[in-house]
Amino acid sequence: SSGETQGIFKATKDDYQKVYDEIARLLVDKDDYDDGSYGPVLVRLAWHASGTYDAATKTGGSNGATMRFAPEGDHGANAGLKHARDFLEPVKAKFPWISYSDLWTLAGVCAIQEMQGPIIPWRPGRQDRDVAFCTPDGRLPDASKDQNHIRAIFGRMGFDDREMVALSGAHSLGRCHTDRSGYDGPWAFSPTVMTNEYFRLLMDEKWGWKKWNGPAQYEDQSTKSLMMLPTDMALIKDKEFKKHVERYAKDSQVFFKEFSDVIVKLFELGVPFESTPEDRISFKVSDD
Ligand code: HEM
Structure with a gap:
């Protein structure tokens, strides 16, 4: 099984498309931000949630959404990402069955596609974890370096x-x-x-x-x-x-093509999927 379950509710591909559509709607609706879109900061949230992955210890990555907790949310690299997390709260309230960790990566996918980027196949399966799973500071890149x-x-x-x-x-x-x-x-x-x-x-x-x-x-x-x-x-x-x-x-x-392939990989680092790559969903882009 690959979907989110809460009680007897089992999410289908259509349910995830509804989450996508809601994020896409809010992107259009809340255009009074930065250059007119929350899209870029949503992409950054999904990347910073995923980019903590350490292949050697198999820790970090998008599974867990541990940036919700102070130690990780307060890491210097994550400054400003509260705007993205807060933007997604009404979506989480409307679809309480989705985990934050699935929601954040799905939002990154939605933002890229709605900003005319490539299709980013995505699958659910991330589970939220508690504060003990926060990663140590210093795993994300430092822009002053070589x-x-x-x-x-x-x-x-x-x-x-x-x-x-x-x-x-x-x-x-x-x-x-x-x-x-x-x-x-x-x-x-x-x-x-x-x-x-x-x-x-x-x-x-x-x-x-x-x-x-x-x-x-x-x-x-x-x-x-x-x-x-x-x-x-x-x-x-x-x-x-x-x-x-x-x-x-x-x-x-x-x-x-190469960006899509690599960001699919980024968003899946360290996620304990029960599904296979064939189960990925290609979301339909909104018509304008
Ligand atoms: C923004 C650094 C790689 C996506 C930024 C910012 C910095 C930064 C300093 C500005 C943050 C701010 O002041 O709001 C870096 C470094 C990287 C890197 C040092 C690697 C060497 C990536 C990757 C992605 C990404 C791999 C996604 C795949 C973004 C996006 C923004 C951003 C979309 C704009 C956020 C906004 O407009 O609020 N990055 N980044 N970055 N980064 Fe990166």
Whole structure:
């Protein structure tokens, strides 16, 4: 059995599509936030819930939704994600049978698809766990670091170079906030639409250090309205990473395909599924 059960209620694929549709509806409804969408911060919530996975000890990952508890919710890397968790509370209230851990990853899938990204097949099976399962601080990446750090953090989760670059393409979405990470600004001109723009900008723009009192970050020399983190720039400084940046900059279909495959893997790290990959659901995108 793969569905959520509460009492005698057993969720079907249609029930999960209803949850998806409700999140999609709220994304349209609550457009008075940031660049007009909660989509990017929902993607970040799903990624930070999943990216704590440690393949060696099989701890962390999206199973558990332990970011609900202070120790993990208060980790510096998770600053601002309360906006995403609070956004989803009415959805949890309407569909109390779904676990927070399934809800957060499903919301990430919904946000990507509704922002015109690729279809992200998803399956349920995560169970919420108590505070004792919170992961230690320091498992998520530090944006001030270089390629060695990227390989150490994502290698710990079980990803290779190609997958690390594909995942980073999520930075075509959203922005940095000075009151969260300390960094400032969006990576791309269309931060609420998923594209391969991040890779094209990395290849085509001239990037220089931003002159300001904040943490060291790059800005584009033509408009000075876009940004890159030191870890973003590491993707073109490192030859092996750069090969993939070039591939994705050239071909957005290749990027979408490889991004979908790798984010399915990310959202499933450490989840004790009883179902098989064939049980994954491809949610229907809302018509506009
Ligand atoms: C935002 C760092 C990888 C998705 C951010 C922010 C930082 C950051 C500093 C700004 C947070 C804020 O101030 O609100 C990093 C580093 C990474 C990494 C150092 C790896 C080396 C990823 C991955 C994904 C992702 C793998 C998803 C697959 C996002 C999204 C936002 C974001 C969607 C925008 C959030 C918003 O608009 O509120 N990231 N990130 N990031 N990140 Fe990453």
